[in-house]
Amino acid sequence: MKPYPLLFQPEMKERVWGGRALEQFGLTLPEGHIGEGWMIGDHPNGTTKVVNGELSGLGLDQIREQYGLDFFGSKGFSEKNGRFPLLIKLLDCQDDLSVQVHPNDHYDRLPQGELGKTEMWYILDAKPGAKIIYGLNDGVTREQLAEAIAGNRILDCLQEITVEAGDSFYIPAGTVHALGAGVLVAEIQQNSDSTYRLYDYNRLGLDGKPRELHIEDSLNVIAYEGSGASHMKTELASANQWLTLAHSPFFVTEKGKVEQAWQLQTSNESFVIHIICDGSGSIRWADGELTVKPGECYLIPANLGNYTLTGSMTVLRSYLP
Template sequence: MKPYPLQCQPEFKERVWGGRALEQFGHELPEGPIGEGWMIGDHPNGTTKVVNGELAGLGLDQIREQYGEAFFGSKGFSKKNGRFPLLIKLLDCQDDLSVQVHPNDHYDRLPEGELGKTEMWYILDAKPGAKIIYGLKDGVTRESLAAAIEENRIMDALNEITVEAGDSFYIPSGTVHALGAGVLVAEIQQNSDSTYRLYDYGRLGLDGKPRELHIEDSLNVIAYENAGSTYMKTNLTSSNEWLTLAQSPFFVTEKGQVEGSWSLQTSPESFVIHIVCEGTGKLRWADGELNVKPGECYLLPANLGEYSFEGSLTILRSYLP
């Protein structure tokens, strides 16, 4: 079978902090507040199925089993569990998310086969004044944070940042963080669903009960000195060139502006994932083409070879280092 760019049916997740903003991308959402669209995933809690071409109807796990290294590349599998190593999401935050932290791969209380979670955010849209929580204030220790939690003043220990569209945040495991109300986000992360909540504003879950907190696990996995988190503005000064947003042991994410035609190529080592952020155009390869628009995510097999984008587009590119 000839390789081609794969597009998946998103797995939509109802979240107490979600809304309906993902409808703007043409998605048909289930009822309720939808906070997450899992756009490309191969996880027990959500495995996406291909909707285009010869492989339509197959889950990403089935494609992994049938086509293996040819499609995903020599690096394209988690060493810990053999699954697809990344999870790609779009997040609609109509309310503040819980203050949370993620473990690394080596935390001994992870469920068997589960990965840690290093991730990055690219802000697609933000209401004026929208904020996120990003890291601890200088000098906060495990002891002082535990005391702040006990005394219900955790917010005093946290950094808040006002955000706007185009901001990019790298969030290694161990970084305390929370998205705030009024942001729409593309998230590239390790293939993990492990989140430890430190604080949730006394909020009730969708079931009407208080949401579980994970204080001990959180205190255990926080990187109190510096997890290596970085953030940046991503204004591009030229087209058809890549700006590196995140370079981690688990993924590289770059941003580019397509103007006209931009010829690119995959490598045998890794698949490539493209997220369309703005604009419209075409994705072309040897055997076909697709019209592309904002909010769409494409998985390009490692053996696709040469391809190009045409039109006027802002895109993100992610691959394995």
């Protein structure tokens, strides 16, 4: 089986805060408020299937079983559950998300086989004045936060940041956070669906009932002394060079601008994921070429070797450290 860049059929998720903005990437959406497109996933709650080439129709879990070591690389498996270690999403936030926090891998109340969730956001688009919640105010303790929650004053404890396209946010497990209305986001994260809600604006879910909160779990996993979260502007000084956006124990994510042919290479340790943010171009390798467009997310097998990005486009590159 000769390796080639894999494109997947996204798993679309309806969310009370979602909309229809993912249609701008040419994606077909089911009816409803679509908040998440799981673009590359190998999780019980969503497993994507290949839509191009010889492996078309196979799920990422089947690719793992048949070609895992060759395609994913020696580091390309979760040590905890053996699955593909990352989950790649596009998020359309037409309304505010719940204020939430994610556990780390070691939290003893995680479901069996589930991972913690360290993640990062790259803002693809943002309406003027769009905001996110990003961390606690300095000095907030567990006791103070619990009192604020009980008194319906939690927003007084949270930092709010205005965002624009090109902003990048690293969100280690234990970071209190929430995307706000009016942002379109690429999310790279551990392969996890574990979210604890602290506050949800007293709104009703898609079923017409209040959505569940997870106050005790949230208070348990928050990193009150700081989680290592960081954010940055990502303007690029020149083309065909990588700017590191996040370097975590679970993934490295970089941003680059393609202006002329950019020759790259995989290693036998890790796959590479490319998210096409804007522009147009192609991926060339020894046995073929694919035309790529914004919103597409490609899994480059670890054993592909040399490949070339061409055209004029902004791309994210993620791999295992």
